[in-house]
Structure formats: structure tokens, C-alpha cells
Amino acid sequence: MPETKTSQSLLRNTINFPSFSDLPHENGIDLTYYAQGRYSFSPRQHWCFLGEIVGSYGLGRVLLRAKDKDGQVVTIGLYTDDRGQALVPQIKEGYTVAVLYGEQHGFLDMTVGIRVEEASIIRIIPCSLEQLLKASDDVAARSLNSQSRCCGSCGKKEDTFDNTHLRLCSRCKQASYCGGVCQKKAWVDGHKTDCKALVWAQWFVAKNWGVFNGYFNF
Ligand SMILES: [Zn+2]
Ligand SMILES: [Zn+2]
Structure with missing residues (x-):
């Protein structure tokens, strides 16, 4: 392996x-x-x-x-x-x-x-903590390959040919879904918590941790 x-x-x-x-x-x-x-x-x-x-x-x-x-x-x-x-x-x-x-x-x-x-x-x-670390990985991976999005519930790929358009979760703007049914299912299946983890991971990612220029606050 x-x-x-x-x-x-x-x-x-x-x-x-x-x-x-x-x-x-x-x-x-x-x-x-x-x-x-x-x-x-x-x-x-x-x-x-x-x-x-x-x-x-x-x-x-x-x-x-x-x-x-x-x-x-x-x-x-x-x-x-x-x-x-x-x-x-x-x-x-x-x-x-x-x-x-x-x-x-x-x-x-x-x-x-x-x-x-x-x-x-x-x-x-x-x-x-595990979910937050995983969300940080997901945010990093998403910024590396933005082209291959797929539905966070059924896995369907975005495809303009057969008119499959994915829509982003309006809260985290990370997860995407082929439609309302999949979005609702994913929410119940665990995105409700993952979504908060993703929002927080992005809060951390948006800041420059390597250079000190005054203290951060929550
Ligand atoms: Zn789907
Ligand atoms: Zn979300």
C-alpha cells in the first residue's frame, strides 16, 4: 500500500x-x-x-x-x-x-x-478535533484541484454535457451537490457538523499565521 x-x-x-x-x-x-x-x-x-x-x-x-x-x-x-x-x-x-x-x-x-x-x-x-483537522485537509485539497467537483452525497460529477450543475453549500462554500434532495440527505448524514468544521477551517486558513503583525482574536 x-x-x-x-x-x-x-x-x-x-x-x-x-x-x-x-x-x-x-x-x-x-x-x-x-x-x-x-x-x-x-x-x-x-x-x-x-x-x-x-x-x-x-x-x-x-x-x-x-x-x-x-x-x-x-x-x-x-x-x-x-x-x-x-x-x-x-x-x-x-x-x-x-x-x-x-x-x-x-x-x-x-x-x-x-x-x-x-x-x-x-x-x-x-x-x-478530528473533524476540524479533516476539514482543514479538505479545504487544502479543494484549493489544489478546483476542477473536479462532485456531489457530496451521490458522487455525481459536474458535467455540462448532460447538464449536471452542482451547487455549493451556501454556508461552507466547500461541499457541492447535484440537487436539493442530495443536499438535504448529506445534511442529515453529517454535513451539519462537517459544515461548521469547514467554516472554521476556512477562518483559520484566511489568516497569515507565519507573520506577526498584532494579535488575532476570536
Ligand atoms: Zn447528488
Ligand atoms: Zn456546508
């Missing part, structure tokens, strides 16, 4: 989307992520931690437990003004949590994780 193609899509990149063990440590200066300016260090690129929620504690302060790309489970502590309470309705096991500019932190209870102080750098993405 041939080796799987490793055309790395954006969210699989381990510099801008690092696992916990690759995040900079809050008590040090990691020169992968920071550059020395005249007076202080500033980020040299953007990065975002991605983890899948495996548990949460919402009493008082919200604490999430999230499993990163390497399978390590870490704590994400909300030290925002509202202690993360605004996030509570969105939290669900199996969803993805994204934290911009996260750094390795040791909590008092001896667990390790990320301490979040700004609400604008954390976001719950309503799909699994």
Missing part, C-alpha cells in the same frame, strides 16, 4: 498549531515563538492550541480538560473576568477548544495546562 500523502494542511502544522508539549513555557522565552525587540520580546508568529474537550468543571471557575493532537490531556483554566461562565452553554465533550497564544502553565493542583486570561483568545468549536 502506498504511503499516505502528507500534503500537510494548515491545522496539522505543528509550529502554528502546536501540541501542549510544543507550546512555549510561561517561565521562559521560546525563540521559536518570540523575537527580541528593543525593549521586550514579542511574538514572531501566531500560534493556537487545539484540543478536544474530554471533561469540564463549571462551578465557580470553568476548568476544561482537553486532549491535544498528541493525546495528552491538559487543563485549561479560565481566569477571565467572568471565570469562563459565558462559555458554559457552548461546552460539550467531543467539541474542540482553541486557545490563541497559549503557554504551558503549572496549576496549583499540580496539573499542567493553559491559563486563559482574555475571553477573546478562547473559542469552543462545535466539532471534534
